[in-house]
Every structure is written in C-alpha cells, then in structure tokens.
Amino acid sequence: MTPGEFEFLKTFLKTRSGLVLSSDKQYLVESRLLPIARSSKLETLSAVIQTLQRGSNRTLETDVIEAMTTNESFFFRDKTPFDHFKETMLPALKEARASRRQLKIWCAAASTGQEPYSLGICLKEEASKLPGWRTRILGTDLSLEVLEKAKAGLYSQFEVQRGLPIQMLLKYFDQKGDMWQITAEMRSMIEWKKLNLLESFTHLGEFDIVFCRNVLIYFDQTTKSEILGRLAKTLPDDGFLVLGAAETVVGLTDAFKPVPGKRGLFQKKQAVQAGTGSAAGPRLAVGGGVGFRR
Amino acid sequence: MKQCLVVDDSSVIRKVARRILEDMNFEITEAEDGQQALDACRSTMPDAILLDWNMPVMDGLEFLTSLRAEDGGESPVVVFCTTENDVAHIARAIRAGANEYIMKPFDREIVEAKFQEVGLI
Numbered sequence: 001m002t003p004g005e006f007e008f009l010k011t012f013l014k015t016r017s018g019l020v021l022s023s024d025k026q027y028l029v030e031s032r033l034l035p036i037a038r039s040s041k042l043e044t045l046s047a048v049i050q051t052l053q054r055g056s057n058r059t060l061e062t063d064v065i066e067a068m069t070t071n072e073s074f075f076f077r078d079k080t081p082f083d084h085f086k087e088t089m090l091p092a093l094k095e096a097r098a099s100r101r102q103l104k105i106w107c108a109a110a111s112t113g114q115e116p117y118s119l120g121i122c123l124k125e126e127a128s129k130l131p132g133w134r135t136r137i138l139g140t141d142l143s144l145e146v147l148e149k150a151k152a153g154l155y156s157q158f159e160v161q162r163g164l165p166i167q168m169l170l171k172y173f174d175q176k177g178d179m180w181q182i183t184a185e186m187r188s189m190i191e192w193k194k195l196n197l198l199e200s201f202t203h204l205g206e207f208d209i210v211f212c213r214n215v216l217i218y219f220d221q222t223t224k225s226e227i228l229g230r231l232a233k234t235l236p237d238d239g240f241l242v243l244g245a246a247e248t249v250v251g252l253t254d255a256f257k258p259v260p261g262k263r264g265l266f267q268k269k270q271a272v273q274a275g276t277g278s279a280a281g282p283r284l285a286v287g288g289g290v291g292f293r294r
Numbered sequence: 295m296k297q298c299l300v301v302d303d304s305s306v307i308r309k310v311a312r313r314i315l316e317d318m319n320f321e322i323t324e325a326e327d328g329q330q331a332l333d334a335c336r337s338t339m340p341d342a343i344l345l346d347w348n349m350p351v352m353d354g355l356e357f358l359t360s361l362r363a364e365d366g367g368e369s370p371v372v373v374f375c376t377t378e379n380d381v382a383h384i385a386r387a388i389r390a391g392a393n394e395y396i397m398k399p400f401d402r403e404i405v406e407a408k409f410q411e412v413g414l415i
Contacts, residue, residue, distance in 0.1 A: 161396065161408070162403060162404060163411075165394070165411050166395040170385060
C-alpha cells in the first residue's frame with residue numbers, strides 16, 4: 001500500500017464512519033483488510049483501495065468500514081460498569097422511576113452483543129428487586145454483520161469463557177454443537193438496530209442509561225464533543241452515561257460530569273450538582289412523594 | 295505468594311499451565327493424577343487447584359469429592375480444566391464443589407478471566 005493509498009483510506013474512513021486512523025495503524029489495516037481483498041478476489045490491498053477510489057462498489061465500501069470499526073468484545077467486559085449498574089444505577093432509578101416502572105437502556109456500540117446480553121443477565125439476576133417492571137435494552141452498531149451475530153446470540157467456546165462465570169453459562173445459554181447460544185428468553189429482551197453515531201439518533205427517543213464504551217476513542221475531539229452533546233439530549237437529568245475505563249468527558253463537554261468515585265460513570269451536570277444523583281436521588285424520591293404510588 | 299496445585303496427567307498441559315500461573319504470581323506444585331493431588335493436599339492445602347477430569351488412578355471428579363470431605367478441604371478454590379465440555383459434566387462438577395470451569399483448549403486470557411472470577415487475582 002502506498003502512502004497515497006493510506007491517506008485515501010484515512011479520509012474515506014473519517015468521512016464515512018468518523019474513524020480516525022493514525023499513521024501507526026498500517027498493521028491494523030493489513031490484518032483487517034487482507035481477508036476482504038482475498039474474499040472479494042481483488043487479491044491486494046492496493047486493488048481494494050483503487051476500487052474504493054472508483055466509488056463503484058457499495059458492498060466493498062461497507063465491508064471495509066465494518067472490518068475497520070469492529071471491536072473485540074467479551075461478556076462483563078471490565079466488570080466495574082456492571083457493578084455500577086447493579087449497585088448505583090438500578091437502585092437510583094428504581095426509586096426515581098417507581099411510578100412508571102420502566103427502564104430504557106441503550107448500548108450505543110453493541111458490537112457482537114456481549115454488552116447488551118451482560119446487562120440482560122444483570123437484569124434477570126436482579127429481577128426480584130424489580131417486580132412488574134418493564135425493561136427494554138436497545139443495542140445499536142454501525143455494522144450489520146456484527147448485529148447479525150449479536151441477534152443470533154451464538155458464541156464460541158472461547159468467547160463464553162472470557163468474563164462469563166460458569167454458573168451464568170449454565171443458566172443462560174444452550175449448547176449448540178461446538179457453540180453456545182444465549183437462551184431465546186434472553187434474546188427476546190434485546191432489540192437491535194443499525195446506527196452510525198455520526199448520524200442523528202433523536203428518533204430513538206429518551207433513555208435512562210446509555211452505555212457508550214470504547215467507541216469515542218476512535219473519533220477526533222470535535223466529533224467526540226458533538227456526539228457527547230447529542231447523547232446528553234437522549235438522557236433525562238437523572239439518567240446515566242457509561243463510558244470506557246480509559247475515556248473521559250473532561251475538555252470535551254459540559255453536559256456531563258463524572259459521578260464521584262464511580263469510574264466511567266457520568267451524569268448530566270445538573271443532576272450531579274444537585275447532590276450526586278445516585279446517593280441523594282433515592283432519598284429525595286422517597287421523601288418527595290414518588291414512593292407512595294407503589 | 296498464593297499456591298496453586300496443577301493436576302493433569304499431561305506434562306505438556308502442566309507446563310503450559312505452570313507458565314501462565316507463574317506469570318500471575320502463583321507458586322506451583324504439580325500432580326499427575328487425583329491420588330497424587332490428594333496426597334499433596336493432605337501435606338499442604340493449596341489456595342487454588344487447576345484440575346483435569348480424565349486421569350488414571352483417580353479422576354478429577356473423584357478427587358474433588360474426596361477433597362471436599364477432607365478436614366480443611368473446603369478452602370481451596372477449585373477450577374476444573376478439561377476437554378469435557380458438555381452441560382452435564384459442567385453441572386456435575388459444580389455440584390461436587392468446583393468453583394469455576396475451564397473448557398479446553400484454553401489460553402492465558404481464559405485462565406486469567408476465570409481466576410479473576412473466583413477472586414484469586
């Protein structure tokens with residue numbers, strides 16, 4: 001691949017998916033795109049890029065974007081966000097939404113489904129604390145191919161052994177030959193949609209919790225700020241935003257503030273200032289008379 | 295330093311497991327079958343046991359059942375590590391007192407994930 005071709009690919013990925021490809025990512029390009037070169041019978045990376053330049057092959061364009069933006073994922077990745085989910089977000093929202101008994105969760109970079117399913121498993125495990133509640137999880141991703149995999153809920157032996165406790169495997173999966181499939185009941189808890197975070201997502205409505213982990217890292221500062229600003233509009237003041245362990249909102253937006261002591265967890269500025277949302281929220285809600293409707 | 299007993303009749307598997315677990319700061323002892331493992335536990339109870347299922351003399355499940363009946367035998371965290379990968383085997387192991395279960399083939403990431411799961415690291 002020539003420097004010129006690499007530059008073209010950089011611009012192509014930036015405009016089409018927002019992905020920022022730094023110059024040291026040549027190896028990544030090769031490992032991700034060589035399989036496409038072979039399967040599309042173009043043989044070399046140069047041929048792939050020349051075809052992209054002609055702009056006549058939509059399928060190839062989609063394949064390249066998907067291959068470059070797909071991330072590895074595993075169940076209960078990083079663990080902490082799921083502890084925050086059970087210990088901070090659910091208790092706070094249980095009080096705050098006591099009259100409505102509804103929770104809407106959005107996984108904005110659902111990838112192959114492990115994150116939404118992990119949240120589904122958490123909700124199942126906590127079900128006795130949320131009697132009569134309606135919970136909805138939406139998983140979106142840029143790539144149709146990974147969404148198909150997510151929807152099927154079929155994972156290899158390697159995939160189900162990273163982060164998933166064995167008891168959970170027995171409880172929530174069926175063995176299908178060499179693979180493991182998450183149960184039909186769990187699959188029915190999640191709705192899947194193709195979505196590019198660069199495009200508008202107002203049509204998705206409002207959520208109580210948004211997981212948007214390890215995806216903003218691929219965008220430049222301006223795009224990050226812009227996406228965070230639009231994410232803020234999908235959340236009420238007491239809603240929660242979850243970012244990846246290494247991600248922050250500092251210097252990017254005033255719309256969110258870190259929840260103290262909860263790494264990766266953010267709330268709208270107002271909610272945190274009003275008294276750390278998670279801690280004071282439940283007490284306010286009970287004292288404030290929302291509780292009596294139960 | 296935590297102690298881990300690696301029980302497997304394959305010297306290759308023991309070597310691979312030893313390398314991974316030593317990098318995770320475990321002190322390793324080895325046993326080739328369930329009986330050797332039981333003898334080792336009677337002399338020093340380890341913190342963790344990585345346990346194969348199919349072995350000569352005494353298999354992994356029989357060892358686990360005997361271990362859990364021993365004085366102090368409830369304390370080691372037992373992680374099965376076997377080619378038996380069906381629901382029935384896994385369920386039997388859990389009922390017999392296994393804390394986690396690795397289906398072979400395994401790699402470093404899986405061992406780390408499982409040991410983290412049971413609070414060993």
